Amino acid sequence: MHVSKITLDQFRRYDHLGMDIPEAGLRIVGRNASGKTSFLEALLLLATTKSPRVSTERELIRWGSGVDYGLQPYARISARVHTANGEHTLEIRLEASAASDSVTRKTCLLDGKSVRAATLVGVLKVVEFSPEDVQLVTGPPADRRRQLDILISQIDRHYMQSSSRYQKVLTQRNGLLKAFQRDGVSWRSIPAVEQLSFWDDELALHGARIVAKRVEVITALTERVQHWSRELLRDHQMSLTLTSGIPHVDRLLTVRGDAPDLESHIRDTFARELESARQEDFRRGVTSIGPQRDDITMTIDDRSLAAYGSRGQQRLGVIALKLSEADVIRQLTGELPVLLLDDALSELDEHHSAWLLESLAAGDRQLLLTSAVDSTLDRSELAHLEVMSLEGD
Numbered sequence: 001m002h003v004s005k006i007t008l009d010q011f012r013r014y015d016h017l018g019m020d021i022p023e024a025g026l027r028i029v030g031r032n033a034s035g036k037t038s039f040l041e042a043l044l045l046l047a048t049t050k051s052p053r054v055s056t057e058r059e060l061i062r063w064g065s066g067v068d069y070g071l072q073p074y075a076r077i078s079a080r081v082h083t084a085n086g087e088h089t090l091e092i093r094l095e096a097s098a099a100s101d102s103v104t105r106k107t108c109l110l111d112g113k114s115v116r117a118a119t120l121v122g123v124l125k126v127v128e129f130s131p132e133d134v135q136l137v138t139g140p141p142a143d144r145r146r147q148l149d150i151l152i153s154q155i156d157r158h159y160m161q162s163s164s165r166y167q168k169v170l171t172q173r174n175g176l177l178k179a180f181q182r183d184g185v186s187w188r189s190i191p192a193v194e195q196l197s198f199w200d201d202e203l204a205l206h207g208a209r210i211v212a213k214r215v216e217v218i219t220a221l222t223e224r225v226q227h228w229s230r231e232l233l234r235d236h237q238m239s240l241t242l243t244s245g246i247p248h249v250d251r252l253l254t255v256r257g258d259a260p261d262l263e264s265h266i267r268d269t270f271a272r273e274l275e276s277a278r279q280e281d282f283r284r285g286v287t288s289i290g291p292q293r294d295d296i297t298m299t300i301d302d303r304s305l306a307a308y309g310s311r312g313q314q315r316l317g318v319i320a321l322k323l324s325e326a327d328v329i330r331q332l333t334g335e336l337p338v339l340l341l342d343d344a345l346s347e348l349d350e351h352h353s354a355w356l357l358e359s360l361a362a363g364d365r366q367l368l369l370t371s372a373v374d375s376t377l378d379r380s381e382l383a384h385l386e387v388m389s390l391e392g393d
């Protein structure tokens with residue numbers, strides 16, 4: 001798959017940019033703050049409908065947007081994408097209220113028709129890598145869950161739906177528990193338990209779907225991570241495991257990890273464990289178990305990569321993970337995702353830079369690489385990629 005055209009209007013620092021992108025990709029160079037990361041961010045946004053960099057989507061709209069024409073602040077991002085199922089035009093429009101920074105309306109369009117975000121997600125498939133991604137190893141579990149969710153939603157369009165349903169049910173259940181806590185309702189109260197049971201069933205249903213999908217994708221990822229890490233980490237073995245936020249599910253996965261009815265086993269276990277945790281949930285006023293507590297443990301030779309890996313090993317571990325993500329997307333969807341490498345070589349030694357570029361050049365994939373230093377990307381392995389120079393201030 002590849003992107004052949006991109007148009008940015010009022011996005012980040014871009015007033016207007018419209019350009020063709022060659023099928024092989026681009027080397028994007030420009031000094032600091034020239035808009036390299038924002039360019040890749042626009043593609044990530046079209047692929048997933050979300051940007052991991054923002055706290056509110058208002059940040060994506062150019063400062064002063066709309067002022068010249070007396071319009072509300074707005075931004076428009078669109079791209080032409082070539083997939084195995086034909087060509088598509090993807091577009092996201094953001095409109096902000098001039099009065100308030102907190103309200104941004106987002107419209108997703110596929111081939112000119114307004115669609116739900118879940119429909120747009122995954123039409124374009126990307127894997128992004130930047131040096132900050134080392135956070136995935138050392139940072140909090142929420143970062144790893146988010147990364148996994150971004151990957152799975154590009155593979156399976158129902159996943160985002162299950163996730164958002166789960167989130168809604170969880171919010172309802174937590175609201176109820178808070179109210180019980182506030183009113184001093186006993187965990188033995190039959191009407192309270194009956195009310196809660198309705199949400200328990202829903203939680204177990206959607207939660208099991210999420211966990212089963214996470215298990216499937218992590219199993220595929222682990223196989224590829226082992227392959228890449230053998231090459232990158234000089235025969236040290238890297239591995240991934242899902243540590244479930246539901247008691248006893250880890251054991252279930254070890255025993256019946258490849259059972260065809262795994263999802264229903266998880267659902268039963270989750271429902272049973274919700275019952276066991278009821279007293280604790282009443283006391284805390286919050287749901288204490290579930291996939292919202294999942295984590296992904298990364299190990300090197302069976303030891304925690306976060307605790308024992310050197311900084312360089314952690315960085316290479318993340319590269320192995322990203323290359324594996326691209327392989328898994330291909331394996332499960334048949335499409336080779338576009339690779340967005342933001343300043344990826346800046347912290348690699350010569351040996352690993354050469355190895356990485358050779359591996360990437362070997363695949364028939366679209367590559368978009370950035371660097372603030374022209375010479376970093378001035379290499380023979382990248383000679384087939386055109387250079388785009390961005391002007392700084």
Ligand SMILES: Nc1ncnc2c1ncn2[C@@H]1O[C@H](COP(=O)(O)OP(=O)(O)OP(=O)(O)O)[C@@H](O)[C@H]1O
Pocket residue numbers: 011012013014030031032033034035036037038039058059060061062063372
């Ligand atoms: N909403 C916005 N409106 C206008 N400018 C913005 C907006 N958001 C960010 N910027 C500015 O855009 C510039 C480009 O940011 P970006 O992160 O894309 O640069 P970069 O080329 O990746 O830089 P670096 O080499 O430092 O990583 C920054 O100066 C930033 O302050």
Ligand SMILES: [Mg+2]
Pocket residue numbers: 036037038342
């Ligand atoms: Mg940048």
